[in-house]
Amino acid sequence: MDRYAVMSDIHGNIWALEAVLEDIGRRGLKHIVNLGDTVYGPLEPQATAERLMALPLIGISGNEDRLLFEKPAVPTPASAAVERVKKRLTRESVDWLAAQPGTAVAGRELFLCHGTPASDETYLLERASPRGATLNDSDFIREQLASVEQPVVLCGHSHIPRAVQLDGGRLIVNPGSVGLQAYTDDSPEPHAMECGSPHARYAVVTKARDRWSIEAIGLPYEWEKAAETARRNGRNDWAIWLERGRV
Numbered sequence: 001m002d003r004y005a006v007m008s009d010i011h012g013n014i015w016a017l018e019a020v021l022e023d024i025g026r027r028g029l030k031h032i033v034n035l036g037d038t039v040y041g042p043l044e045p046q047a048t049a050e051r052l053m054a055l056p057l058i059g060i061s062g063n064e065d066r067l068l069f070e071k072p073a074v075p076t077p078a079s080a081a082v083e084r085v086k087k088r089l090t091r092e093s094v095d096w097l098a099a100q101p102g103t104a105v106a107g108r109e110l111f112l113c114h115g116t117p118a119s120d121e122t123y124l125l126e127r128a129s130p131r132g133a134t135l136n137d138s139d140f141i142r143e144q145l146a147s148v149e150q151p152v153v154l155c156g157h158s159h160i161p162r163a164v165q166l167d168g169g170r171l172i173v174n175p176g177s178v179g180l181q182a183y184t185d186d187s188p189e190p191h192a193m194e195c196g197s198p199h200a201r202y203a204v205v206t207k208a209r210d211r212w213s214i215e216a217i218g219l220p221y222e223w224e225k226a227a228e229t230a231r232r233n234g235r236n237d238w239a240i241w242l243e244r245g246r247v
């Protein structure tokens, strides 16, 4: 039986990650994939990297992981937030992040990407707006996946847990975010993402009798501790997102 735990967008939230790993252990899941944006944010980047480096998982990098190891083509004044995360990471952790590919394949049927196969900055399933996310139309999703051979695509980036099936049977699963249940972002246009509760999200996908099933999991964890750390690091916005799952 093919069975995978699917994590994404941990964002340095070690408390949420521990809750998810405990649940994965309790369920006896042997295969774990991680879809990127693993350490970025005002929480515990180094502890998160250390915990994951010790695990036999299949991981890819996200757009906000790249900020930590890539030199921009045009030098820009790096944001204070990126610099803070970089300072907390050991060389070993940065090398580990840099070694993760942009996309990957797991087993025979799963394709992994952070955003879309071509871009870790593009939302595959959602159109974002200041009022939240709406589901993209299937033509857009199909076009983005034209080059992919595998029947199941696992993606992250939007932090919104979803499963979408296209005509013809292709399945796309976004497990949501382990570590950050709401946020606002100004790029490419101002938008907000909200799950509506602070629970740590991940998913389990299982193939049985030739079909894939999806379990969407939401776990309570010590989000007060994560929020407290965000506040201590000057990010009241993150603290509210962590505690409420709303912006």
Ligand SMILES: [Mn+2]
Pocket: 037, 062, 063, 064, 114, 120, 156, 157, 158
């Ligand atoms: Mn991302």
